[in-house]
Amino acid sequence: ETRIDLNRPRQHSVGFIGRLQKDRGTDLFIKVIEKLNLEKPNLKVVIAGSGPDGKEFIGRLCSILEKSRVVYLGEVSPQKMGEIWDQIGVLLSCPPSESYGRALREALANGVPIWITPTTGGLQFAQTLNPDYYRVLDHMLEPKELLSQECDLIRAKISRSSVTEIRE
Numbered sequence: 001e002t003r004i005d006l007n008r009p010r011q012h013s014v015g016f017i018g019r020l021q022k023d024r025g026t027d028l029f030i031k032v033i034e035k036l037n038l039e040k041p042n043l044k045v046v047i048a049g050s051g052p053d054g055k056e057f058i059g060r061l062c063s064i065l066e067k068s069r070v071v072y073l074g075e076v077s078p079q080k081m082g083e084i085w086d087q088i089g090v091l092l093s094c095p096p097s098e099s100y101g102r103a104l105r106e107a108l109a110n111g112v113p114i115w116i117t118p119t120t121g122g123l124q125f126a127q128t129l130n131p132d133y134y135r136v137l138d139h140m141l142e143p144k145e146l147l148s149q150e151c152d153l154i155r156a157k158i159s160r161s162s163v164t165e166i167r168e
Helices: 026-039 054-064 078-085 102-109 120-126 143-155 160-167
Strands: 013-017 044-048 070-072 090-093 114-116 134-136
Touching (some): 026 054, 044 078, 054 070, 090 102, 102 120, 102 160, 134 143
Parallel strands (some): 013 044, 044 070, 114 134
């Protein structure tokens, strides 16, 4: 088992992990990034995954942020994911529905807080967590308010005991 450094300074970046497809909330992810970018012009996004809408999704992100602020890693093997979590400050998970939320669990198990859409699965999981570890996304918020949530999450420190619990 990899020991992760939970005190490492986390990157100021927003991650998207998983299938690059509209039904995984790519449009909403872009909407949130557009708003955050208004308040945080150095914002970086880290994308790991592939899918039928990948090219369009990455293209749209690159048109909002300069290419240098879009880190697209393609399909990443489970063995390599540990290194990827190190590059992500907060996982933004936008699917309209989520049953189990594997990426949410993986993020927290790797010391990365989560920003979730209010799906049944996501909310059920979040209720078991320390409230510092997550925010429920309301994309109607003003850019400043979204940035404030993102900053809270970037600062959150996930405890060793929480990581152990989630990994069990």
